[in-house]
Amino acid sequence: MSQENLESKLFNVNNNYTVASVVICSAVAILGLLIGPLLIGEYVSVLDISSAEAGFILSAEMFGLTLGSLIIITILNKNWQSIVKISLSLMILGNFLSLHIYEPYIFILCRFVTGFGAGMLMTMTIQVIGLMRFPDKIYALWTAVQLFLGALAMLFFSTVVQYGGLDAIFVIWSVLTASLYVSIKFYPSSREVCLLIDSHDRAYEKSKKQWSKKSYQLGILSLIGLFIYYSGQTGVWVYLERIGTSWGISPEQVTSILFFSLIIGILASVIVMLFGDKFGRTLPITFSMIIAALSIIILMQESNIYLFTLATCLFNFAWYFFLPYICSVISTLDNDGRLLTGLSVTFPAALAAGPALVAILIGHGGVLLPCMIFGLFATILGYFLMLPSSRIK
Numbered sequence: 001m002s003q004e005n006l007e008s009k010l011f012n013v014n015n016n017y018t019v020a021s022v023v024i025c026s027a028v029a030i031l032g033l034l035i036g037p038l039l040i041g042e043y044v045s046v047l048d049i050s051s052a053e054a055g056f057i058l059s060a061e062m063f064g065l066t067l068g069s070l071i072i073i074t075i076l077n078k079n080w081q082s083i084v085k086i087s088l089s090l091m092i093l094g095n096f097l098s099l100h101i102y103e104p105y106i107f108i109l110c111r112f113v114t115g116f117g118a119g120m121l122m123t124m125t126i127q128v129i130g131l132m133r134f135p136d137k138i139y140a141l142w143t144a145v146q147l148f149l150g151a152l153a154m155l156f157f158s159t160v161v162q163y164g165g166l167d168a169i170f171v172i173w174s175v176l177t178a179s180l181y182v183s184i185k186f187y188p189s190s191r192e193v194c195l196l197i198d199s200h201d202r203a204y205e206k207s208k209k210q211w212s213k214k215s216y217q218l219g220i221l222s223l224i225g226l227f228i229y230y231s232g233q234t235g236v237w238v239y240l241e242r243i244g245t246s247w248g249i250s251p252e253q254v255t256s257i258l259f260f261s262l263i264i265g266i267l268a269s270v271i272v273m274l275f276g277d278k279f280g281r282t283l284p285i286t287f288s289m290i291i292a293a294l295s296i297i298i299l300m301q302e303s304n305i306y307l308f309t310l311a312t313c314l315f316n317f318a319w320y321f322f323l324p325y326i327c328s329v330i331s332t333l334d335n336d337g338r339l340l341t342g343l344s345v346t347f348p349a350a351l352a353a354g355p356a357l358v359a360i361l362i363g364h365g366g367v368l369l370p371c372m373i374f375g376l377f378a379t380i381l382g383y384f385l386m387l388p389s390s391r392i393k
Contacts, residue, residue: 011188013131021183022125023142025084027149028176029091029118029125032061032111033234033351034150035169037241037258038157041251042166047104051242055359058238060108061115062355064094065348068119073341076127076191081184084124088180090117095174099167119348126344128187136328137273143323144269147316151262158255218389219333223342225385226326227350232378233319234354236296239362239371240312246368249305257305261312268321281325282390288322289383296376300369329389 012018032039036058043054068087075083094114101107129138160168244254272284295314298307330343361370 011193013128013188014133015186017186018128018188019132019138019141021186022128023138023145024149025121025180025183026125026142027146028173028180029065029087029122030146031149031153031173032058032115032118033238034146034262035153035157036238036355038154038255039169040238041241041245042161042169046166047102047107049104051239052359052362053104055238055355055362057104057108057111059352059354059356059359061111061118062234062348062352064112064115064117064352065119065122066345066352068116068121069123069345069348070119071116072120072123072127072344076341079189080124080127080191081187081189083120084184084187085181087117087121087124088177088184090114091121091177092174093117095170095177098170115348122348123344124187126340126347127191130331130334130340131188131191135331136276136324139327140269140273140324143320144266144273147262147265147269147320151259151266154255154259154262158252215333216339219330219339219342222326222329222333222386222389223339223346225382226330226343227346227353227382228378228385229382230347230350231354231357232375232382233292233315234351235358235371235378236299236315236375237319238355239358239368240315243299243368243371244308244312247302247304247308249308253305254308257309257312260309261316264313265316265320268317268319269324272321272324281329282387284325285322285329285386285390286383288318288325289379291318292322292379293376296372296379300372300376325390326386329386333389 040051040054040058043049043057044051047054047057049057068090072083091114094110094112094117097113098107098110101110125142129135129142132138157169160172164171240258241251241254244257245251249257291314295311295318298311298314301307327343330339334340358371358374361374362368
């Protein structure tokens with residue numbers, strides 16, 4: 001068979017429909033984290049539980065994300081379109097079962113099922129992006145769309161809850177997930193059917209490079225650093241609503257501030273898309289870590305609405321400015337797919353660990369300072385673990 005005929009039978013993973021599918025699906029999959037601060041507030045109110053217990057519920061959903069990602073590793077040789085279909089079905093099932101459930105333990109199980117499906121879906125989007133021609137730019141778009149959907153959800157969250165309660169959130173989430181069934185056909189059926197598409201570009205050229213043990217070790221070190229950093233960021237993020245209200249800021253004002261901070265995060269992603277690696281990766285990563293640490297230090301100083309707004313905006317700018325760069329670092333170090341798979345597991349694992357660790361730290365007393373201390377420590381330690389690999393080109 002000629003090369004031309006062979007390529008005609010392969011799936012062009014770089015087509016616009018596939019790009020749109022993976023970035024939109026990832027945004028719906030990660031929605032639970034993006035509106036996590038508001039969900040925790042509602043869990044406290046509706047289920048009559050403590051902030052720590054509400055944090056554990058969100059952590060259970062993120063733990064489901066982790067297991068969903070891990071299961072993908074064992075079934076990657078199966079049909080990818082079928083995996084996406086199962087992922088969407090589990091998300092719909094979990095959200096549907098969450099309706100009218102007021103027993104915390106049963107509710108946790110429902111949220112776990114939702115997270116499990118979301119983890120499978122999220123990991124599939126990362127796997128597909130890893131096969132694309134320009135993954136660094138797609139990762140930036142991937143992040144921007146996640147934030148855009150999260151910002152929209154925050155914008156209408158209070159109104160939806162006011163008229164339909166917490167159940168209305170799960171109904172809308174289920175309908176939104178169901179609409180993604182139309183995107184299934186835009187996923188490749190497996191890695192093999194699209195790997196050769198870039199035979200003159202990224203995939204084959206990359207495989208010709210001399211793979212070194214040092215590169216793999218640096219990649220593992222970066223994944224560990226990313227896990228620590230992401231755990232700290234997630235732990236702070238999901239309690240920002242509680243932090244804001246503890247400062248005497250009204251829930252409505254906190255919601256508006258969090259919404260605006262996500263818009264700032266979108267701006268950070270757009271900046272990355274425009275400049276790419278023009279300034280390398282070490283400088284942008286260092287810059288984002290300094291901003292992240294500064295934002296948490298400001299949050300430690302209980303003050304007024306203006307400083308809270310500044311801190312949350314800096315927090316999300318740093319987080320989402322950093323994210324595409326570390327994904328590109330891992331992609332550069334990866335040669336056989338193992339580090340990329342590790343990346344897809346690290347995200348949900350950190351999303352599960354962060355809220356759980358912070359919930360333990362704040363305990364039933366509800367004192368939130370340990371949350372911010374943990375976030376600051378995780379930022380500093382994570383940075384030094386990721387720094388060596390950021391210098392690799």
